[in-house]
Amino acid sequence: MSILPCRKCNGEGRIFKSKYGGNDPDVWDSGECEDCKGSGSQVCEARSCNDLAVAFNDDGEALCEDCLAEWASEEFGAQP
Ligand SMILES: [Zn+2]
Ligand SMILES: [Zn+2]
Known part of the structure; x- marks a missing residue:
């Protein structure tokens, strides 16, 4: 899997x-991206997790491998 x-x-x-x-071409650099801290990589959106995301789940959240x-285990687990 690759980093998003x-x-x-x-x-x-x-x-x-x-x-x-x-599509206005007249743009300016307004600074570092707050979401990725300038790294350009999507960070996991799970609570208190700062790993790099590798995929989106069905809810559209970007998650790291662990999350x-x-x-997936919650989604397909035995929870009623
Ligand atoms: Zn960013
Ligand atoms: Zn995570």
């Missing part, structure tokens, strides 16, 4: 803002 690119900055590691939004396995 950050959803917020598309793996750029920085946030680019435009005056008008959309993904945990989520």
